[in-house]
Amino acid sequence: MSALDLVIAGGDVLLPDGLHRVDIGIAGGRIVGLHAPGHAPNATEVIDATGQTVLPGIVDIHFHVRAPAYPERGTVASETRAAAAGGVTTLFEMPISKPCCSTPAEFTRRRDHFSENAVIDFALYAAPGDLTEATRDEMIRLGAIAFKIFTTPAPAGRGDEFDGLAFPDEADQLRALRLLAGTGRPVVVHAESASLLAHFAALAASLDPAEAATHGLSRPAVCESVAVAKLLVMNMSAQAKLHIAHVTSAETVRVLRAFAGTSDFTAETCPQYLFMTEEDVARVGVYGKVNPPIRHQSDQDALWQAIADGVINYVTTDHAPFSRAEKEASEGDFPNAPPGVPGIEFMLPAMLDAVAGGRLTLKRAHELICSNGAKRYGLYPQKGAILPGSEADLVFVDLLGETVMAASTLKTHAREVAHLLEGRRLRGCVTRTILHGKTVYHQGEVTGQGGQGAFVLPLPSE
Incomplete structure (x- = not known):
């Protein structure tokens, strides 16, 4: 039996103190470890993030x-x-x-x-x-x-x-x-x-x-x-x-x-x-x-x-x-x-x-x-951080890629009134979004399902 559900390997990962080349170990929808490249435990799934920057x-x-x-x-x-x-x-x-x-x-x-x-x-x-x-x-x-x-x-x-x-x-x-x-x-x-x-x-x-x-x-x-x-x-x-x-x-x-x-x-x-x-x-x-x-x-x-x-x-x-x-x-x-x-x-x-x-x-x-x-709003580091114990909510971005805003590719129902955005060319693009350790968006396709999102409560104050 694999120790982890998922390992994200090969990416540049934004930790609270800056970018680091680490592999992210995920189990039960949470981050359970940050590992030197190639040293994460076995996982059921490995995502190769080479060339990508991984953000919370x-x-x-x-x-x-x-x-x-x-x-x-x-x-x-x-x-x-x-x-x-x-x-x-x-x-x-x-x-x-x-x-x-x-x-x-x-x-x-x-x-x-x-x-x-x-x-x-x-x-x-x-x-x-x-x-x-x-x-x-x-x-x-x-x-x-x-x-x-x-x-x-x-x-x-x-x-x-x-x-x-x-x-x-x-x-x-x-x-x-x-x-x-x-x-x-x-x-x-x-x-x-x-x-x-x-x-x-x-x-x-x-x-x-x-x-x-x-x-x-x-x-x-x-x-x-x-x-x-x-x-x-x-x-x-x-x-x-x-x-x-x-x-x-x-x-x-x-x-x-x-x-x-x-x-x-x-x-x-x-x-x-x-x-x-x-x-x-x-x-x-x-x-x-x-x-x-x-x-x-x-x-x-x-x-x-x-x-x-x-x-x-x-x-x-x-x-x-x-x-x-x-x-x-x-x-x-x-x-x-x-x-x-x-x-x-x-x-x-x-x-x-x-x-x-x-x-x-x-x-x-x-x-x-x-x-x-x-x-x-009292959610950190459950949200907003890549740390052991944080929820495995991640986004992969290609800093060298390009985003072209166009109604034909937007997912919002209001794509036909997004006139302010139409035709804008932006350096950098989103390539994958992960929620609770599961991919919900990848390379132009939304793979997440309705009901997959959870109601979020602020953490108890100390």
């Missing part, structure tokens, strides 16, 4: 599929298949659904639905709902990885999707921070000022709705930076484990710098803000609309500098698929177009391209899209 599977802490609502936009099966193709082995699903995931009953329904259909591992955010201790405590008992709120009102006609999630009133924002402080769970905030959004939307009403610049002018950077500054002031007293979602602007970077050390807060940005500008949105129209908007080159430059300085330490996809019919129905109408783009298959290749261009080290790129998130 990516942990995407900001993802939307909205299931079981809106299957026309994508399903748990379709979007977790896409995640596997993008080297993502664990995703954190946001609470926007229909109805909102703001009650224990809805949380349970979504958890069970994902368990039946997910190809990769998943965790679920909860909305804090009625802001009571009873709801908070039950969500934690059910396994919520974190909580999410918006500082904006619910979009028109979507009240049930945002009930218990949208808190435009600052008093409620402070109540939420205080309620969730001390739970050990991060509080993630989509931060834009409700009053400033209303003000600038009114000013932009006379502008051409077909212009990408109109969207940017209706939600300028000051809406984000003011909301973030107010949250950080509130958190000086609340002392929640605060995380600012999808930072887009140089203004907000300056705010984050100014408040450094005042409370336990972190911030993320997304590939669409790091690799694209409003000019790209103008080229593709409403297919490039996201909230907050993709901004200007100066903002992109500031985000990269914030990453270099350690002001921003997380990069997430904010994957948010919509149907082709929904985007087409809004062509030429930025104010009313649905906001969101698919990005789960873009993030890792884009970061590998940044590594190839010398903007990041491989270790830093991986921290941004994986291990930092695993640590912040």
Whole structure:
């Protein structure tokens, strides 16, 4: 009888202290040993990783599929298949659904639905709902990885999707921070000022709705930076484990710098803000609309500098698929177009391209899209590391290969609205994804099955 289920041999392996040439021994879905090349015990299966770089599977802490609502936009099966193709082995699903995931009953329904259909591992955010201790405590008992709120009102006609999630009133924002402080769970905030959004939307009403610049002018950077500054002031007293979602602007970077050390807060940005500008949105129209908007080159430059300085330490996809019919129905109408783009298959290749261009080290790129998130949310080293005892979630990448983004090869259901990605050529590609020691993606084909992914809980705090 073989001592191991699987050995991965011959690859360059990213360990916490950098790249090493070691063989990885796997049994029972976990890493049980790191061995000098050729010295691993016998295994039932050996995968030759020669010429490949082996990374811990990516942990995407900001993802939307909205299931079981809106299957026309994508399903748990379709979007977790896409995640596997993008080297993502664990995703954190946001609470926007229909109805909102703001009650224990809805949380349970979504958890069970994902368990039946997910190809990769998943965790679920909860909305804090009625802001009571009873709801908070039950969500934690059910396994919520974190909580999410918006500082904006619910979009028109979507009240049930945002009930218990949208808190435009600052008093409620402070109540939420205080309620969730001390739970050990991060509080993630989509931060834009409700009053400033209303003000600038009114000013932009006379502008051409077909212009990408109109969207940017209706939600300028000051809406984000003011909301973030107010949250950080509130958190000086609340002392929640605060995380600012999808930072887009140089203004907000300056705010984050100014408040450094005042409370336990972190911030993320997304590939669409790091690799694209409003000019790209103008080229593709409403297919490039996201909230907050993709901004200007100066903002992109500031985000990269914030990453270099350690002001921003997380990069997430904010994957948010919509149907082709929904985007087409809004062509030429930025104010009313649905906001969101698919990005789960873009993030890792884009970061590998940044590594190839010398903007990041491989270790830093991986921290941004994986291990930092695993640590912040209480999953490390179960996730985010290649160490004995870690789950055998791995991704093979060819640093010398190339990824060409094209609708014909994307796995997301939203491939037909991935206009921002179409035709992009990126240095580096994903060749294999392994979940719990089993291959779920290899050379263009998703081999994982629905129900293979597990519901992920944060590790007990010490």
